Amino acid sequence: MWIVRIAVIVVFLVLVEIAVRTELINPFFVPRPSEAVARMGTRLTDGEFLGLVAVTLGETFAGFALAAVVGMVVGFLLWRSRSLGDAFEPLVAALFSSPIVLLYPIFLVILGRNSTAIVALAAVFAVLPTILFTKQALSAVSRTMLNVGRSLNLSAWSNFRHILLPAAAPTIFTGLRIALTYVLIVVVAMEYILQIGGLGRFVSESSLLFRATDLYASVGLIVIISAAFIWAINRLEKLVQR
Amino acid sequence: MNRVWTLRIGAAVVFLGLWEGLARSGLVLDTVLPPATEVFGRIQDVVTQSDFGQDVYASLYEVVIGVAIGALVGMPFGAFMGSSRYLYRLLDPLVYYVGAVPKIVLFPILILFLGTGVESKVGIAAISAAFPIAINTALAVQEVNPMHVKAAKSLGASRSQLYRFVYTPAILGPVLAGARLGLGVAITAALLGETKVANVGLGFRAIEYYSRLQIAEMYALLLIVFVGAALINLGLSGLIRRATHYQQQRVGAAASVA
Numbered sequence: 001m002w003i004v005r006i007a008v009i010v011v012f013l014v015l016v017e018i019a020v021r022t023e024l025i026n027p028f029f030v031p032r033p034s035e036a037v038a039r040m041g042t043r044l045t046d047g048e049f050l051g052l053v054a055v056t057l058g059e060t061f062a063g064f065a066l067a068a069v070v071g072m073v074v075g076f077l078l079w080r081s082r083s084l085g086d087a088f089e090p091l092v093a094a095l096f097s098s099p100i101v102l103l104y105p106i107f108l109v110i111l112g113r114n115s116t117a118i119v120a121l122a123a124v125f126a127v128l129p130t131i132l133f134t135k136q137a138l139s140a141v142s143r144t145m146l147n148v149g150r151s152l153n154l155s156a157w158s159n160f161r162h163i164l165l166p167a168a169a170p171t172i173f174t175g176l177r178i179a180l181t182y183v184l185i186v187v188v189a190m191e192y193i194l195q196i197g198g199l200g201r202f203v204s205e206s207s208l209l210f211r212a213t214d215l216y217a218s219v220g221l222i223v224i225i226s227a228a229f230i231w232a233i234n235r236l237e238k239l240v241q242r
Numbered sequence: 243m244n245r246v247w248t249l250r251i252g253a254a255v256v257f258l259g260l261w262e263g264l265a266r267s268g269l270v271l272d273t274v275l276p277p278a279t280e281v282f283g284r285i286q287d288v289v290t291q292s293d294f295g296q297d298v299y300a301s302l303y304e305v306v307i308g309v310a311i312g313a314l315v316g317m318p319f320g321a322f323m324g325s326s327r328y329l330y331r332l333l334d335p336l337v338y339y340v341g342a343v344p345k346i347v348l349f350p351i352l353i354l355f356l357g358t359g360v361e362s363k364v365g366i367a368a369i370s371a372a373f374p375i376a377i378n379t380a381l382a383v384q385e386v387n388p389m390h391v392k393a394a395k396s397l398g399a400s401r402s403q404l405y406r407f408v409y410t411p412a413i414l415g416p417v418l419a420g421a422r423l424g425l426g427v428a429i430t431a432a433l434l435g436e437t438k439v440a441n442v443g444l445g446f447r448a449i450e451y452y453s454r455l456q457i458a459e460m461y462a463l464l465l466i467v468f469v470g471a472a473l474i475n476l477g478l479s480g481l482i483r484r485a486t487h488y489q490q491q492r493v494g495a496a497a498s499v500a
Contacts, residue, residue, distance in 0.1 A: 005336055029354045087249035099430040099471050102445070105437075105452045105460055109274055185344040192347055193438050200347065207350030219347050227339040 013037075031213040039217035040224075049202070053225070056187060056198030059115055063122035063183040068176055070123070071130025075172075078131065079138035089135060096128040101186060104193070115197055122186040126179035133175020137168035177233050184229055188222060199225070276458040284462040293447065300443040304360055304432040308367025309425050316372035316424070317417065320379025330384055337380075341373040349435050363435045363443070370431035371424030378420025382413035415486035422478045429471050 013033040019025045020032050043049045078085040104121055111117040141164055149159040191200025199222055206214040258278050265277035323333045352365040394408045436445030444467050451460035
């Protein structure tokens with residue numbers, strides 16, 4: 001299947017290549033795909049560019065770690081106290097579908113125009129799916145299983161460690177996967193908008209300097225890196241659940 | 243009053259109280275966190291600004307036209323993708339992976355083609371909206387119950403009757419839910435684009451206030467945008483639920499953000 005998928009992409013690129021060479025598409029706006037792909041290759045062996053990738057990934061992991069820890073703790077609390085859950089789960093769900101990213105000027109004002117603001121914004125956004133999925137995962141654990149633990153006189157900790165956690169883990173992992181995707185999206189988007197940090201900054205600079213080949217090459221690399229990232233998380237999820 | 247509302251109102255009071263207290267305490271600069279009362283007071287100033295109507299109009303125009311174009315592209319593509327098992331299995335992963343890319347990075351390419359005016363924002367809104375709409379449409383077409391199709395055919399339904407009475411009612415709910423998701427991401431995309439390159443629009447105005455250090459106005463404007471987006475979202479999901487008795491599962495909603 002992947003061979004056909006790659007063939008679809010290659011055919012598309014070849015059509016664009018022909019269109020650009022015959023000037024059906026203005027070559028000033030779109031570089032030849034062959035050139036853009038070659039540029040991707042040179043960028044990937046360029047230490048400076050790899051440094052930018054490292055910055056973006058660093059911000060992504062920082063934001064994700066924050067969102068994961070806070071989100072799982074809050075999700076646990078919302079599950080533990082029924083009235084807290086009833087009162088605030090709908091609020092978290094509403095925030096989840098609201099345009100949090102648009103609040104970024106507030107983060108700039110409070111934290112400054114730097115990586116900290118980007119990481120904080122990404123974490124605030126990604127904490128929401130983590131909370132929701134953790135709460136739902138724990139709520140879905142059946143009463144019977146918890147009663148078995150109680151009748152075996154397990155301590156609260158063993159009950160949590162050996163019954164609750166294994167039963168809830170798969171759904172929590174789904175939440176974490178969504179959180180990680182969101183963090184990456186917010187980090188790259190904010191780097192582009194603010195022109196600071198890693199890959200997003202590179203896209204912004206390439207466009208301001210009218211370096212079309214670099215622009216398309218870096219956008220292409222972001223697509224590939226995001227896809228690889230999501231693929232890796234999906235693999236990890238499958239490994240953990242086996 | 244029940245416990246749930248006591249907790250909610252209590253949390254809101256604590257939040258606003260901490261905000262007001264922290265801002266008035268002198269511990270933080272006024273240009274970082276203006277008091278809540280001042281921000282709420284500025285809402286009227288922001289709304290009565292001479293440019294406000296123009297900004298709202300520009301942003302709404304970008305979002306509405308963007309979603310319309312996104313739907314015109316996304317729905318047929320999704321229907322095509324969902325029309326056969328093979329196409330669906332072939333294209334779904336590609337759409338899924340590309341859909342999870344921060345689409346705002348395509349904005350500079352759109353600026354090359356469409357310029358720095360509203361057109362480039364319409365473009366980024368359309369691209370962002372097209373993905374959830376296409377994904378939902380494809381999934382909906384895939385999941386039309388084959389028994390219903392067979393039953394209609396054996397009753398002698400023509401091709402157009404098949405579309406009219408079997409496919410359309412079956413996919414309407416999920417497709418509308420996709421459109422709602424698309425509208426949400428289009429709002430984010432268009433306004434984010436405005437904060438980067440624009441000379442009109444609510445996103446542009448927020449950044450203007452920011453760069454002129456009119457921080458209370460900036461907070462007030464963002465509050466208006468946030469509440470407005472939430473109301474549009476709520477209103478639409480209510481309408482869709484009424485029209486189709488369909489409720490999008492939250493799990494499936496994680497299509498794309500910016």
